[in-house]
Amino acid sequence: MxxxxxxxxxxxxxxxxxxxxxxxxxxxxxxxxxxxxxxxxxxxxGGVPESVPPADGHTVVTVDGIGPGLIAAYAPNGSKVYEADEHRFYHDVDPAPRFGTASVTYVASHGAAARHCASEDRCRKSQVMRLNVTTGEREELWARYATPSGSNNIHDVDFVNDTHLVVAEISHPDGVYMVNVSADEEVWRWNASEHYDPNASGGQYPGDWTHMNDVEYLHDRGLVMASPRNMDSVIFVRPGEGVVENMTLGSDGDHRTLYEAHNPDFIPAERGGPAVVVADSENDRIVEYQRVDGAWERSWLWRDGSVQWPRDADRFPNGHTLVTDTHSDRVVEVDEDGDIVWQMRFPGPYEAERLGTGAESAGGPSAVEAGLDSRRASGGVxxxxxxxxxxxxxxxxxxxxxxxxxxxxxxxxxxxxxxxxxxxxxxxxGELGVLVARRRSADADASAESAESSAPGDD
Structure with a gap:
């Protein structure tokens, strides 16, 4: 044997x-x-901390669909100076220095009376608010009502000037549009259906089709950058004309480039671009792509051993990057070498801003300009x-x-x-398989015994 x-x-x-x-x-x-x-x-x-490590400026954080929505702000010494949770969702938050050094604008949503919508029972209100994080003073700047259908809460707006803003329209008809806030008047609109086939791209139509989660007005180019998450892309729209085809970053289903990303930031040529730094959410990483000879090439990547579904990344003027790591319940600041130099724990953060560094990545250099080193997973066994x-x-x-x-x-x-x-x-x-086999074996034995007992005996 x-x-x-x-x-x-x-x-x-x-x-x-x-x-x-x-x-x-x-x-x-x-x-x-x-x-x-x-x-x-x-x-x-999982609670909201009363204090966090000190930082160079106020830190403001929002929470959307991960538990109760809220917004919180922390002073440079780390003490909590503001917290509110009256809205169901909080999304975009941006510094608003024109209202004061401690002021921000944010986007929030909650249920509203059905009479405001073309619906008999449901309605959702999304509003843009101004907030002074030290005094708590607030003011509504603009609002929109919509009947819930898939994702319907506006995630992002971007102020073009004091009276106009562009909106990432996440609900049907998905797209981007510009609003004159002072007159509450829509100036222009681009619908995603002008470029994408609703039956061959993205998510379920007309529900959560594009999941348009970010918009940014590029003053130097006269373009609007937008993030249709479900198309795995970052697109550039010229108002009145449509998508600039040769500028699109990524494509639907190309998960090696982007996979349902959030909050891309554009870095212009004067700061080492054109480049886009983006939270590549489903790939659990932060990436940056540089425009080289008319094409996008990946120039930087950051991922440690803990990052899980990040949804925001802001480049600071000093080359550091503020990362909002949603499912790891933290906001981290990484330096030029990719090392974490500051960290706060927070329940399911969506977006974070450090006041005094510019809105999102407005004051930061590209990875190429700053000579940033990519960092891949580390952290032990x-x-x-x-x-x-x-x-x-x-x-x-x-x-x-x-x-x-x-x-x-x-x-x-x-x-x-x-x-x-x-x-x-x-x-x-496996256990069910054993039971079935035993039952079949028992049935076979019983059949054999029955056949044997019914057979005629010897005379």
Whole structure:
């Protein structure tokens, strides 16, 4: 007998113990997190911190669909100076120095009386607000009502001047448009259906089709940059004409370039561009693309061992980058070498701004101009295991779970739960297979006995 055949076959009990061990090991990170939250020993419990590390300027953070919406601001010494949560969603936030050094504008949404919409039962109000984070003084600058259909909350606006702003229209008809705020009058509009086929691109039409989540007016070019998330692209629209075809970054389904990205920022030639720095959300990274000989080439990438579904990245004048890392519940500042030099914990942040550095990346250089070093995943064995698992599991699955799970659950917990569920499913299927085989064997034995007993005996 060969050595192979000499190996004893494991018993069913051994296999069951092994299956149970795989399920428990996979679920153990989530179990440890649960115990940590219950006993108060967790390093972060998902709450809004009363203080954060000191920084060079006020830091303002918003939260949208990850738990209750809110906006919070922290003084340079790290103390919390403002918090509000009366709206269901908070999205874009930008410095507004024309109103004062401690002022911002933000976009927020909440339910409204149905009489405001062409609907009998549902209505949503999106509004642009001015806020002084030190005094709490607020003022509504503009508002729009819409009947809920898929994603319907305006995520971003950009002021062109004191009286006009451009809007990223996320609901039907998806597109971008300019509004004269003083007269509440639409000046021009571009609909995404002028460029994209609703039946062959993006998400479900007319629901969450483009998920237009960002808009930026480029004064030096007279263009509007927009981010149709579900088309995996950043596009450039010339008002009155349409999309500038040869400027588009990415394409629908080209996930190596962008995968459902958020909040791209344009860096012009005078600061080392043309370049676009963007939170490449489903790829769990921050990337920058430089315009070279009429094409986009990736010039910078940042990803550490923890980043999970980032949704904002702002380049500072000193070359640092402020990253809003949604599913890792943190906002981090990384330096030219890619090292984290400042960090705050925060529950599911959507966008963050550091006052005094310019709106978004308005004052920052390109990665090429600043000589930034790319940084890829690091962080030890556990981070490596999680990243390897994410390469196997669809990112939409992991990030979708994290979007719906309690805020105290981490990416490690989510990955572990997926594998625990898969192992449990495989175990269940195996047990059912054994039961079916036993039942068939018993039925076969019973049939054989019945046939034997009914056969005529010997005379």
């Amino acid at each position: 060969s050595a192979l055949h000499a190996v004893p076959r494991p018993s069913r009990r051994t296999l069951r113990v092994l299956a149970l061990a795989l399920v428990l090991v996979s679920a153990s990170p989530a179990m440890a997190t649960v115990l940590g939250v219950a006993t108060g020993s967790a390093s972060y419990d 556990l981070a490596g295991v999680v990243l390897a698992a994410e390469d196997v599991l669809p990112s939409l699955l992991v990030n979708g779970m994290l979007f719906t799970l309690p805020r105290w659950m981490t990416p490690v917990d989510a990955v572990g739960m997926v594998f625990a569920a898969l192992f449990a499913l495989a175990w269940t299927v």
